[in-house]
Amino acid sequence: MTSLSTNRPPRVTIREVAHRAGVGIKTVSRVVNNEPNVAPATAARVRAAIDELKWEPDAHASNLRRTTTRTKSVGLLLGSVANPFSATIHRAIEDIAIHRDVAVFASSLDDEPEREIAAVEAFVRRKVDGLILTCAAHSQAYLTELVPPEMPVVFIDREPADFAADTVHSDNVGGAELATRHLLGFGHRRLALLIDRREIWTARERERGFLAALAEFGVSADTATIVADLSDQDAAERAVTTLLSVPDAPTAIVSGQNLITVGAVHALRRLGRHHDVALVGFDDVELADLLEPGLTVVAQRPQEMGRVAADRLFASLDTGHRLPPAAKVIPVDLIPRGSGEIRP
Amino acid sequence: MTSLSTNRPPRVTIREVAHRAGVGIKTVSRVVNNEPNVAPATAARVRAAIDELKWEPDAHASNLRRTTTRTKSVGLLLGSVANPFSATIHRAIEDIAIHRDVAVFASSLDDEPEREIAAVEAFVRRKVDGLILTCAAHSQAYLTELVPPEMPVVFIDREPADFAADTVHSDNVGGAELATRHLLGFGHRRLALLIDRREIWTARERERGFLAALAEFGVSADTATIVADLSDQDAAERAVTTLLSVPDAPTAIVSGQNLITVGAVHALRRLGRHHDVALVGFDDVELADLLEPGLTVVAQRPQEMGRVAADRLFASLDTGHRLPPAAKVIPVDLIPRGSGEIRP
DNA sequence: TTGAAAGCGATACCAA
DNA sequence: TTGGTATCGCTTTCAA
Numbered sequence: 001m002t003s004l005s006t007n008r009p010p011r012v013t014i015r016e017v018a019h020r021a022g023v024g025i026k027t028v029s030r031v032v033n034n035e036p037n038v039a040p041a042t043a044a045r046v047r048a049a050i051d052e053l054k055w056e057p058d059a060h061a062s063n064l065r066r067t068t069t070r071t072k073s074v075g076l077l078l079g080s081v082a083n084p085f086s087a088t089i090h091r092a093i094e095d096i097a098i099h100r101d102v103a104v105f106a107s108s109l110d111d112e113p114e115r116e117i118a119a120v121e122a123f124v125r126r127k128v129d130g131l132i133l134t135c136a137a138h139s140q141a142y143l144t145e146l147v148p149p150e151m152p153v154v155f156i157d158r159e160p161a162d163f164a165a166d167t168v169h170s171d172n173v174g175g176a177e178l179a180t181r182h183l184l185g186f187g188h189r190r191l192a193l194l195i196d197r198r199e200i201w202t203a204r205e206r207e208r209g210f211l212a213a214l215a216e217f218g219v220s221a222d223t224a225t226i227v228a229d230l231s232d233q234d235a236a237e238r239a240v241t242t243l244l245s246v247p248d249a250p251t252a253i254v255s256g257q258n259l260i261t262v263g264a265v266h267a268l269r270r271l272g273r274h275h276d277v278a279l280v281g282f283d284d285v286e287l288a289d290l291l292e293p294g295l296t297v298v299a300q301r302p303q304e305m306g307r308v309a310a311d312r313l314f315a316s317l318d319t320g321h322r323l324p325p326a327a328k329v330i331p332v333d334l335i336p337r338g339s340g341e342i343r344p
Numbered sequence: 345m346t347s348l349s350t351n352r353p354p355r356v357t358i359r360e361v362a363h364r365a366g367v368g369i370k371t372v373s374r375v376v377n378n379e380p381n382v383a384p385a386t387a388a389r390v391r392a393a394i395d396e397l398k399w400e401p402d403a404h405a406s407n408l409r410r411t412t413t414r415t416k417s418v419g420l421l422l423g424s425v426a427n428p429f430s431a432t433i434h435r436a437i438e439d440i441a442i443h444r445d446v447a448v449f450a451s452s453l454d455d456e457p458e459r460e461i462a463a464v465e466a467f468v469r470r471k472v473d474g475l476i477l478t479c480a481a482h483s484q485a486y487l488t489e490l491v492p493p494e495m496p497v498v499f500i501d502r503e504p505a506d507f508a509a510d511t512v513h514s515d516n517v518g519g520a521e522l523a524t525r526h527l528l529g530f531g532h533r534r535l536a537l538l539i540d541r542r543e544i545w546t547a548r549e550r551e552r553g554f555l556a557a558l559a560e561f562g563v564s565a566d567t568a569t570i571v572a573d574l575s576d577q578d579a580a581e582r583a584v585t586t587l588l589s590v591p592d593a594p595t596a597i598v599s600g601q602n603l604i605t606v607g608a609v610h611a612l613r614r615l616g617r618h619h620d621v622a623l624v625g626f627d628d629v630e631l632a633d634l635l636e637p638g639l640t641v642v643a644q645r646p647q648e649m650g651r652v653a654a655d656r657l658f659a660s661l662d663t664g665h666r667l668p669p670a671a672k673v674i675p676v677d678l679i680p681r682g683s684g685e686i687r688p
Numbered sequence: 689t690t691g692a693a694a695g696c697g698a699t700a701c702c703a704a
Numbered sequence: 705t706t707g708g709t710a711t712c713g714c715t716t717t718c719a720a
Contacts, residue, residue, distance in 0.1 A: 013713060024691035029715065037689055059469070060407040061713035065696045069404075073449070073470065081450075082435035084428065084630075091426035094452055103466055105417070105447045106425075108438055122447055126417065127403070262631065269634055286428075287606065287631045290613055357697060368707035373699060381705055405697035409712045 012055040021049035032057055068320075073103045074313065075123030077116060077133035079157075080108040085258055085283055085302050086134070089156060092306025093132060100314060102129070111200060111231065113137035120146055130313045135160050138199060152316035152323075156309045158201040159327075166316075167327045168309045172202050175298040175332035176209025177216075179254050179280040182296070182334060184217045188252035188278060188344050192225040192243055194236055194264060195256035203228065206256045206282060225250055236263025237270075244271060251344035252278035258285050265295065278342040280334075289337055296340025299333045356399040365393035376401055407471075412664075417447045418657065419467030421460060421477035423501075424452040429602055429627055429646050430478070433500060436650025437476060444658060446473070455544060455575065457481035464490055474657045479504050482543060496660035496667075500653045502545040503671075510660075511671045512653040516546050519642040519676035520553025521560075523598050523624040526640070526678060528561045532596035532622060532688050536569040536587055538580055538608060539600035547572065550600045550626060569594055580607025581614075588615060595688040596622035602629050609639065622686040624678075633681055640684025643677045 018025040023046060030038045031046040038046075049055075063069040076093060078086035086108075094104050105128065107119040116136045120143065123131060130152040140155075140163035147153060153165040160167065176193075183191060193210045195203040207226065214221055227239045236259065243249060244267075255261040261281030268274040274293065281288075281297040288295035308328050316323045362369040367390060374382045375390040382390075393399075407413040420437060422430035430452075438448050449472065451463040460480045464487065467475060474496040484499075484507035491497060497509040504511065520537075527535060537554045539547040551570065558565055571583045580603065587593060588611075599605040605625030612618040618637065625632075625641040632639035652672050660667045 011713085015713080018691095025714080026691055026716090027689090030690090033715085039689065042689080056469070058408070058713055059471070060404045060413075061696095062715070063404040063696095064402070064408055064698085064713080065715040067715090071470070080435060081425065081438060082428075082431045084426075084431075087426045087428075087431045090450075091424060091452060094425060094450070098451075101466065103449045103451070103470060105449055106434075106438070107442075107447070108435060122445065125403075126415070126447060265631070265634055285630065287609070287629065287635065290609055290635055291631065292636045355697085359697080362707095369698080370700090370707050371705090374706090377699085383705065386705080402697055405712090406699070407712095408697080408714085409699040 011058075012053045014055070014057070017046070017049045017053055017055045020053060021046045069127065070129050071127045072101055073105060073126070073128045074130045074132065075119070075126075075128040076104055076106045077109055077119050077131070077135075078106060079134055079136075080110060081106050082108070083258070084286065085300065088302035089306035089309075092303045093310045096307060096310035096314065102314075109134070109136045111136045111197070117142055117146070124148070124151075130154070130317055132156055132309050132313055134158055135201075139163075150321055152313050154309045154313045154316075156305055164325045166309075166312045166323070166325055168305050168312065169202075169327075169329060170300045170305070170332050171329050172205035173209040173212065175282060175300075176206040176254065176256070177213040178209075178332070178334050179282065179298045179340070180210050180213035181216065182280060182336075182340055183252040183254065183278055184213060184219065186252075186278065186341060186343050188250075189219055190223055190225075190248065190250045190252070190344075191219075192227065192250035192253045193256065194230050194239060194253060194260050195226070195228050196231055196260070197229050203256060210254055230256075230260050230263075233259050233263035233266070236260040237267045240264045240267035241271065244273060244277065250277070252342075253280075255279065255281040258283040261285060261295070261297070265291065274339070275342065278340055278344075280340040284335065288335075291337075291339070293339045293342070294337025296337050297335050299335050301330050301332070305330050355402070356397045358399070358401070361390070361393045361397055361399045364397060365390045413471065414473050415471050416445055417449060417470070417472050418474045418476065419463070419470075419472040420448055420450045421453055421463050421475070421479075422450060423478055423480075424454060425450050426452070427602070428630065429644065432646035433650035433653075436647045437654045440651060440654035440658070446658075453478070453480045455480045455541070461486055461490070468492070468495075474498070474661055476500055476653050476657055478502055479545075483507075494665055496657050498653045498657045498660075500649055508669045510653075510656045510667070510669055512649050512656065513546075513671075513673065514644045514649070514676050515673050516549035517553040517556065519626060519644075520550040520598065520600070521557045522553075522676070522678050523626065523642045523684070524554050524557035525560065526624060526680075526684055527596040527598065527622055528557060528563065530596075530622065530685060530687050532594075533563055534567055534569075534592065534594045534596070534688075535563075536571065536594035536597045537600065538574050538583060538597060538604050539570070539572050540575055540604070541573050547600055550598075554598055574600075574604050574607075577603045577607035577610070580604040581611045584608045584611035585615065588617060588621065594621070596686075597624070599623065599625040602627040605629055605639070605641070609635065618683070619686065622684055622688075624684040628679065632679075635681075635683070637683045637686070638681025640681050641679050643679050645674050645676070649674050 014025050018028045109115045132154045134157045140160040143163045155167040230236045284297045284299035362372045453459045476498045478501045484504040487507045499511040574580045628641045628643035
């Protein structure tokens, strides 16, 4: 083998454009970067030359010398891109980003703390302009040294610890209260709560709301069963099966998350108890209205969450630095469809 | 405001590392790029200097001069990141990419041709290493001039036109045949097919399969109703309502896509015909097994599709050039759950 | 309003 | 096995 032919395609450079337009390269640079002090006629000639030559500025070359470099990309950390809740957030963010010609990197964490850090590292290394993250780790202190001080960060769905930044999340306490109060209002006194691992902030918040509603109705927490550590559908299904097999079993269930809800519905159906045990799920699921009975849920607004988070991120990006951290709480909506209106 | 302070952090450069290690910069370059011809002792000294100075090579500077530049990112074009089918593909690809430290950009096209081209442009401009795309445009000829000749491209879910590259898709014709044959086997003779716009390749393929099965059973295509241009749930719901309002209405429905299936189920329920009109959907949907009757579907294997597509992309990337285009057809699975086993 | 010259931080080539 | 030097394509600086 002799000619290892670099085969580099004959790139069009700024120099050729400048020559074609009969100006200096600095003037071409001014035009493409919308800098002031270019005569309209000159700018027009330059633009014509750019079009004729089909020149595209080389991003690497620009960013090399530039002080404030933008990759026009953002990093998004989610539970899983395959989870409908996360996917809806993702789409909402993409819809805002695309208007600004910003591309979105997404990464699935599966609630594993190490993956959160690895993903942040990976995105920072790729020099994303900003980060939107659903945190999985116990503390976000690591962000202080990992993320450049001017890079905007927005937390979505969960509040961070040891790191101050914008946060957007559902009214978890209020939503769980609403669900629980709804069941209590229908006469239930033996309730169960099914939640994910307590390391997860939303699980803790929803538990707080559940307990607050019980207290409000003067129902002792001792009469309630709380099953935690339910991180997938199968675990939830097994938990409900066990739950209902004991004497004085709960007559109503609050599910703390969409996967748990689906698992619970499966269990109730298999046991033939779906017309008998009340169920309210946190977060809506597809086809919930077509089940028999319809599935009552406290619906979140993932699209709104994504939109608000993206707006906030771009606001920081526009001002050129992080805005003072603010927290935005998104309301939830109780949707009665049948399963939550069953009496004990 | 006075000091617009560039605030550029004092960057560590390769020069300082070379000085510290007592070598030339080219030797440092050799070490970080694992090039041959470096004495082990020298390499060790260089590595020590890199660690001490915490030097990280500047990606922009490297990529500027480098001929074969890798950003360790790939672009993924999907129907919508919020559609469960697309989202599952996305996740499968991410799971493979992450092992190679490759990040994934995703873009939702909503089946709009212009967005396909815009998304490809956006990704090429960001110098992704490869592209996986569900095409929405009529022709992919544009890729020839838009995409660098060595950049690997894999089509997923749909076959491209006017551009040869790897393709991964379901057995659409076979799947539609399977669904239709299933209904014909239960005695149905007046069938309806609900599909998306015929510009979409999968819609055309599934129509072919539907017609083939009819022919196989000696049923004239004239007795069948084909409703096309159904691109969302509402349209499907309306179509089914209209469909069943005429005399000699179809007794069985084949739905060509997940959104259409959900719309059809809604219509049947609203009309109270769900125990009466048979339905087989293409592509599985969440909770399908808990409906009454259960929803019979021809399930696709989105996870397998994503995995195969990603494997193929990385195989091309590993060899350093596009592999000869190959087509991989992924099997589908008929899952009988009740709605497809209703007799006329 | 304009442009010439001096980098930016790495890689490529070639001589030592 | 090494390292000097010429780039890479653009932004910055500064003088015209």
